[in-house]
Amino acid sequence: MVQLEVEFLMRLFERMIKSELESCKRESIRVSVIGDASKLPKSLQEVIHEAEESTKENLKFHLILAISYGGKHDIAQACRSIARKAKEGVIELEDINESLIEQELETKCTEYPYPDLLIRTSGELRISNFLLWQLAYTEFFFAQKHWPDFGEDEFVEALTSFQQRQRRYGGQN
Structure with a gap:
């Protein structure tokens, strides 16, 4: 039963994005989605990508949707990204500070995170x-x-x- 509910909600969300996308473009609303998109159905991932790409230059408002988002996951993915940069020699361990972590969080997509x-x-x-x-x-x-x-x-x-x-x-x- 729970799986059916989740599938229904994902389809509903996909339809909502599709139906509101033209309005977002017309009203200059930028759309961003934060969360683990890999857990979402491929069709929803494609709709999200289209919405983000087609509104990325819009400046009037910024709508941020948290889908499959978790704060612990957000911090963990930021740490992985920083560790990867350190391993590749892009940054030094001494470079790791609060500011660097904040730059790796998913809310880096907005001016006001x-x-x-x-x-x-x-x-x-x-x-x-x-x-x-x-x-x-x-x-x-x-x-x-x-x-x-x-x-x-x-x-x-x-x-x-x-x-x-x-x-x-x-x-x-």
């Missing part, structure tokens, strides 16, 4: 392996409502809560 605010719906109080590195200084807002019921009132509440916070980015004051 670090969310200021994460809104977690459904009463969950965890981040569920999502953007583990990128959320280091992110503010969190936990909402009881499930995503389909999360509306404008809840969004305004999250933004109001965010506005009242003192951002310290890891500092004490």
Whole structure:
């Protein structure tokens, strides 16, 4: 049963990308997908590639879709990439720092890879392996409502809560 559900969701996602691609082009929306694409059906991989290629010059908005994405996998693939570069002599061990790791994460596709605010719906109080590195200084807002019921009132509440916070980015004051 679970496999049928996953296949249905993948086909649904593929149809959604195809149906919205012209709108993204018209509205100058760049589409990027982060995650382990090798786990996706080939037809979906092809649709994703087409969407990314045909919108890569769009500058008005940037839509980033996390599909088959996991924060642990993201960090591991960044480490593998860095290790490969060190083995090939492209970098020295002393070159490895936070900045280099950040350049290898999947969110390198965007100018703004670090969310200021994460809104977690459904009463969950965890981040569920999502953007583990990128959320280091992110503010969190936990909402009881499930995503389909999360509306404008809840969004305004999250933004109001965010506005009242003192951002310290890891500092004490």
